[in-house]
Amino acid sequence: MAKLERRSSAWDINTLRSRIMDGILNGSASASLEEESFFSSGNAQCCTMVFERYSMMGSNRVSLTVTLFQAEGGPVYLSGITAGGSQAMFFKVNTFGEEAFLDKLRELLA
Numbered sequence: 870m871a872k873l874e875r876r877s878s879a880w881d882i883n884t885l886r887s888r889i890m891d892g893i894l895n896g897s898a899s900a901s902l903e904e905e906s907f908f909s910s911g912n913a914q915c916c917t918m919v920f921e922r923y924s925m926m927g928s929n930r931v932s933l934t935v936t937l938f939q940a941e942g943g944p945v946y947l948s949g950i951t952a953g954g955s956q957a958m959f960f961k962v963n964t965f966g967e968e969a970f971l972d973k974l975r976e977l978l979a
Contacts (some may be wrong), residue, residue, distance in 0.1 A: 899923035924966025
């Protein structure tokens, strides 16, 4: 697994959600949105998106889970976690696909 966490006041949650959704889905022919959850309570909003794509380098599928949280117009908190990029049974080897997926998210945040 690889993880990326950020906090940003540059976007609101809806703008960042759209930017990530478009960037991930248009950035890879095999990328798909597997599921999404969006809810709010008062002035707080939370969105979780689970993406999946095929990794040529690892010859397997990897997932990227992105959670966004924003309360009362404050900064957006982001957590991105990848999983599934290994072919070994007992040890985690060949995590290139996971890192590449997370790199795409980093690029979208730049």
